[in-house]
Ligand SMILES: Nc1ncnc2c1ncn2[C@@H]1O[C@H](COP(=O)(O)OP(=O)(O)O)[C@@H](O)[C@H]1O
């Protein structure tokens with residue numbers, strides 16, 4: 149372990165460790181010195197340094213990245229003539245310690261976003277039926293907020309649809325550190341989906357209690373770190389999972405996606421009933437597929453009629469007794485569909501297209517509501533923020 153007095157060629161153990169403290173684990177995003185990844189530091193007479201690093205798991209996909217980062221950081225220490233990195237793997241005991249550390253010593257199964265004083269805004273995106281663009285809206289809002297510098301994650305709780313990873317172009321799979329799950333990310337958005345846990349994307353026919361457990365695990369066992377915003381892509385309708393969300397994250401606010409043509413009253417009534425029962429706030433309505441710019445003229449073609457979003461918002465306002473606004477209307481845009489198909493949301497691929505601009509505007513409204521993080525901490529808050 150550390151030999152405080154070791155000095156060779158002007159290189160101190162302290163200076164090497166200070167350099168290592170600037171190296172973050174690429175997945176956990178905390179200094180490797182803080183999470184028990186530095187096994188040993190040896191400094192030779194000629195200034196050559198040998199650092200042994202513990203990987204969390206043996207097949208760690210980040211081994212190259214870690215080696216490079218450690219080499220670069222230590223090579224920059226004055227007096228160091230060479231750097232050698234040796235990799236080792238944590239024992240079960242060490243992994244357990246790490247997972248306790250990452251949880252901030254909190255007991256298992258606690259959902260950080262449900263704790264009083266949480267700084268993460270949780271939006272549960274809901275709709276009356278499928279195919280209205282709920283997932284498309286979710287991923288675009290997430291990507292737009294991440295592009296604005298917010299820390300954002302999406303939980304694909306649409307157990308039957310799970311289209312979020314494809315729409316965001318997420319290719320990695322979650323990695324596991326003891327009983328913590330590290331989510332993959334794309335476009336700066338962390339993503340967990342039930343699809344990542346089913347071989348070959350097999351359709352999942354799970355019953356309510358299993359869905360509840362899956363959602364609980366996504367929320368409690370995934371290492372999310374500090375988040376400004378968490379978006380939950382719910383299955384259509386107001387089934388078990390909506391109730392589960394209300395139980396697991398009572399402070400989640402509901403975001404309704406509808407088309408202009410929807411059986412507006414029905415959607416509103418159902419969402420309103422659930423919200424009243426669960427005391428959840430409905431943050432607003434997003435009308436999707438509201439018109440299509442005519443390719444031959446300047447007119448908008450109202451493919452699915454008009455006014456559905458406003459009708460839903462008005463009905464909800466009456467039923468919950470608080471103003472429910474229409475947050476935006478997203479036109480039909482081929483680029484939105486293409487963006488979903490190739491994994492680059494339209495807010496990034498064509499930010500100034502009508503659909504891209506409308507979605508960015510909604511993201512600005514929802515993201516702008518986040519509270520400052522400075523000086524406050526979550527159960528899982530890393531000590532260093534950047
Ligand atoms: N505004 C839009 N313009 C063009 N295509 C859209 C729009 N919104 C959604 N789509 C397309 O409609 C289909 C259904 O959208 P999706 O987001 O999967 O709906 P849901 O999650 O509600 O089932 C997808 O192919 C998507 O690309």
Ligand SMILES: [Mg+2]
Nearest residue numbers: 282283306309
């Ligand atoms: Mg969907």
